[in-house]
Amino acid sequence: MLIRYKVILSIVLSLVGLAFTLIVISGLINQIYLATEERNLTTNVLQVTAELNILTSDYLFTRNQATLDQWTETYNSLEPILNRLIFDEKEELVLFDDLKVAKELQKTRFDELVMLLKENDIKTIELTAGVYKEKISQLDQYSQRLAVDAFDLFEQTGIEIRSMLAQAYVVAILAICFLSAIIIFLSGIFYFSLIKPLLNLNDKLRVVAAGDYKTRIDFKTRNELGVVARAFNHMVTELQAQQTEIKSKQQSLIDNQRVLEDQSDAVLNILEDIEEEKMRSDDLAADLKKFKLAADNTSDQVVITDPEGVILYANKSLETISGFAVEDVLGRKVATKELWGGLMEKDFYTQLWNTIKRKKQSFTGLIKNKRKSGEEYYVSATISPILDQKKEVNFFIGIERDVTKEKQIDLAKSEFVSLASHQLRTPLTAINWYMEMLLSSELGDLNSKQKEYAQHAFASNRRMTELVSSLLNVSRLELGTFIIEPKNENIIGIANGVLADLQHLIKIKRLRLVKDYAKNIPKQLKVDKRLLEICFQNLLTNAIKYTPEKGRITFSVEKKNGNIIICVSDTGYGIPRAQQDKIFTKLFRADNIKTVDPDGTGLGLYIVKSIMDHAGGRIWFHSEEKKGTKFYLSFPSTGMRPKKGTKSLD
Amino acid sequence: MKKTQTVLIVEDEIALLEVLSDKLKNNGFGVLIAKNGEEGLKLIEHQKPDLVLLDILMPRMDGVTMLRHLRDEMKNKVPVIVLTNLGSTDNAREAKELGADDFLIKADHSLDEVVSKVRSHLK
Numbered sequence: 179m180l181i182r183y184k185v186i187l188s189i190v191l192s193l194v195g196l197a198f199t200l201i202v203i204s205g206l207i208n209q210i211y212l213a214t215e216e217r218n219l220t221t222n223v224l225q226v227t228a229e230l231n232i233l234t235s236d237y238l239f240t241r242n243q244a245t246l247d248q249w250t251e252t253y254n255s256l257e258p259i260l261n262r263l264i265f266d267e268k269e270e271l272v273l274f275d276d277l278k279v280a281k282e283l284q285k286t287r288f289d290e291l292v293m294l295l296k297e298n299d300i301k302t303i304e305l306t307a308g309v310y311k312e313k314i315s316q317l318d319q320y321s322q323r324l325a326v327d328a329f330d331l332f333e334q335t336g337i338e339i340r341s342m343l344a345q346a347y348v349v350a351i352l353a354i355c356f357l358s359a360i361i362i363f364l365s366g367i368f369y370f371s372l373i374k375p376l377l378n379l380n381d382k383l384r385v386v387a388a389g390d391y392k393t394r395i396d397f398k399t400r401n402e403l404g405v406v407a408r409a410f411n412h413m414v415t416e417l418q419a420q421q422t423e424i425k426s427k428q429q430s431l432i433d434n435q436r437v438l439e440d441q442s443d444a445v446l447n448i449l450e451d452i453e454e455e456k457m458r459s460d461d462l463a464a465d466l467k468k469f470k471l472a473a474d475n476t477s478d479q480v481v482i483t484d485p486e487g488v489i490l491y492a493n494k495s496l497e498t499i500s501g502f503a504v505e506d507v508l509g510r511k512v513a514t515k516e517l518w519g520g521l522m523e524k525d526f527y528t529q530l531w532n533t534i535k536r537k538k539q540s541f542t543g544l545i546k547n548k549r550k551s552g553e554e555y556y557v558s559a560t561i562s563p564i565l566d567q568k569k570e571v572n573f574f575i576g577i578e579r580d581v582t583k584e585k586q587i588d589l590a591k592s593e594f595v596s597l598a599s600h601q602l603r604t605p606l607t608a609i610n611w612y613m614e615m616l617l618s619s620e621l622g623d624l625n626s627k628q629k630e631y632a633q634h635a636f637a638s639n640r641r642m643t644e645l646v647s648s649l650l651n652v653s654r655l656e657l658g659t660f661i662i663e664p665k666n667e668n669i670i671g672i673a674n675g676v677l678a679d680l681q682h683l684i685k686i687k688r689l690r691l692v693k694d695y696a697k698n699i700p701k702q703l704k705v706d707k708r709l710l711e712i713c714f715q716n717l718l719t720n721a722i723k724y725t726p727e728k729g730r731i732t733f734s735v736e737k738k739n740g741n742i743i744i745c746v747s748d749t750g751y752g753i754p755r756a757q758q759d760k761i762f763t764k765l766f767r768a769d770n771i772k773t774v775d776p777d778g779t780g781l782g783l784y785i786v787k788s789i790m791d792h793a794g795g796r797i798w799f800h801s802e803e804k805k806g807t808k809f810y811l812s813f814p815s816t817g818m819r820p821k822k823g824t825k826s827l828d
Numbered sequence: 829m830k831k832t833q834t835v836l837i838v839e840d841e842i843a844l845l846e847v848l849s850d851k852l853k854n855n856g857f858g859v860l861i862a863k864n865g866e867e868g869l870k871l872i873e874h875q876k877p878d879l880v881l882l883d884i885l886m887p888r889m890d891g892v893t894m895l896r897h898l899r900d901e902m903k904n905k906v907p908v909i910v911l912t913n914l915g916s917t918d919n920a921r922e923a924k925e926l927g928a929d930d931f932l933i934k935a936d937h938s939l940d941e942v943v944s945k946v947r948s949h950l951k
Binding site: 600603604605606607608610611612614615618620643646647826828 | 841843844847848850851854913914920933934935936938939940
């Protein structure tokens with residue numbers, strides 16, 4: 179409840195109490211006044227009755243007419259006094275009526291006495307003394323009664339006044355108690371609703387003044403102080419927010435100051451550095467000049483681009499190699515169709531940018547470009563990202579050497595090999611077929627020596643044929659003309675076919691063959707059957723050749739992490755650790771097997787690796803000398819990557 | 829007794845021609861010989877061989893041209909096995925498209941294998 183309502187209520191209550199008290203007390207006073215008045219009147223009645231007694235005695239003694247008149251007059255004065263007396267209480271009324279009767283009786287007796295005296299002379303009076311005495315005593319009796327009645331009335335009014343005074347006293351005490359209660363109540367209101375909360379507010383204000391902005395007043399009342407408390411809480415919240423803002427501003431000021439200090443330190447350091455730098459800059463300028471001269475004048479084309487491939491620098495050799503003038507290419511995007519690029523397949527460029535931009539590694543490779551004149555040329559290119567301290571690409575630097583002549587020579591070589599292989603094959607086929615005829619009994623039996631020689635010749639020719647086929651394959655791989663045509667094939671069927679062809683070799687060496695095909699191998703896989711056969715053939719032939727008799731060869735196929743993994747493992751001679759990194763090099767043969775089999779070509783693994791590289795697969799191995807070798811092939815279970823070309827491998 | 833089946837060999841290399849024809853004869857086939865495509869077409873027209881062994885690289889008319897004539901113009905459906913040392917996919921695909929029934933690399937196959945191929949296509 180609002181305090182003002184409490185105060186108004188209290189004031190109204192006290193006013194009502196006060197009015198009530200006043201009315202009661204004024205009523206009492208009025209009655210006391212009336213009672214006092216009656217008391218005075220009764221006193222007058224007593225005086226008059228006393229006078230009447232005296233006058234009666236006088237008249238009896240003197241029988242004077244004047245005294246009689248005076249008596250009558252005095253008696254008449256009693257009437258108005260009695261008329262003024264008004265009583266409301268029963269006891270008093272009885273007394274009053276008695277008084278009036280006594281008065282009437284006194285008058286009657288006196289009149290009777292007067293009459294008696296007037297009618298008779300003294301003697302008669304003597305005679306009638308008995309009557310007279312009786313009359314006098316009656317008169318006395320009645321006057322006495324009148325006096326007693328008046329006195330009783332006098333006493334009665336006194337009692338009345340005392341009781342009224344007592345009532346007034348009680349009423350006054352009650353009024354005082356009531357007013358005191360009102361005052362205590364008001365004080366309570368003032369203390370609990372106003373002073374205590376104000377003191378609390380004062381405390382909280384002190385707390386806030388001391389800097390604690392988390393404090394709040396917990397007022398649940400809805401009165402005026404509740405409003406104040408909410409205003410206070412709101413103010414403190416605002417203050418807190420402001421304080422927080424001030425603190426953060428202060429912090430940022432401090433930070434700024436720190437930054438400024440750091441900067442000034444840095445500036446000082448830089449100034450110091452500049453001094454040192456100045457000393458070195460002359461040397462650096464000289465160095466830079468040398469490098470620029472070197473870059474400008476080298477016979478290799480040097481191009482520097484920004485991370486987006488926009489040309490920032492190109493040296494003079496650009497003009498000699500590509501035919502474009504340096505000033506024409508600056509600011510343009512490197513190696514586009516409009517300049518010297520765009521001749522390679524899309525995949526090639528994707529891979530190139532992926533290597534230098536995403537992997538941030540150098541890219542080295544052979545690129546076919548075209549000169550301004552439209553003539554095609556080949557470059558051996560090395561493109562490297564130059565990274566800043568955050569490992570972000572700052573520049574790309576591309577160094578390209580015109581290898582068209584070398585490439586042409588290579589092409590000629592490969593074409594020569596290709597043609598020579600074909601031309602060599604025809605006589606080889608002839609020898610092969612004639613030896614076959616000789617060795618068959620179709621033309622008659624040879625003697626044992628002849629047969630032995632013919633067999634040697636036949637075997638040598640067979641090896642020659644295989645060597646020529648391998649050379650032909652190598653030339654196709656290097657020319658890039660071979661085709662990869664993945665079709666849906668059953669890889670297990672392909673493996674079994676190759677293993678069946680090699681069965682007799684396995685038997686001769688008394689090797690144990692273990693096939694291990696996982697159950698989750700898809701029935702159909704997109705592979706180039708011929709290429710896979712070549713790979714299996716090479717790996718298995720190696721395993722057979724380079725495993726001593728009674729050894730074990732395991733051929734396994736499994737599917738793991740979305741890849742098909744083929745493993746050919748043997749318990750053979752192994753690859754010497756020192757030579758393991760050269761094992762895929764063309765024509766390379768490990769030392770330890772040169773003595774075991776002097777006739778190997780050193781082309782098999784090179785061919786397999788080339789095939790896997792082009793088909794989007796991988797080849798790797800684990801080998802330990804004298805324990806064995808495990809070769810792994812893997813390609814995605816989605817299949818081999820197709821490649822356009824003209825020739826298949828043999 | 830079964831009628832002798834005739835194989836036409838179209839091949840410019842005499843050494844190969846000789847041993848191949850001997851082998852086929854020894855295996856009971858009749859053998860016809862042509863040294864280039866033109867001769868081959870004439871022999872097919874007049875002698876009607878049961879099967880043709882066809883080389884690719886030949887003077888005057890090569891095997892591919894001859895095969896085209898045979899299938900497209902003469903509408904002749906005699907079985908043809910291309911037998912060559914050119915291991916290129918283009919040749920093989922072209923020969924297959926023109927209607928060759930098989931494609932063998934000479935160097936990779938023994939005479940026995942050639943004979944069994946011939947037999948399998950004559951069945």
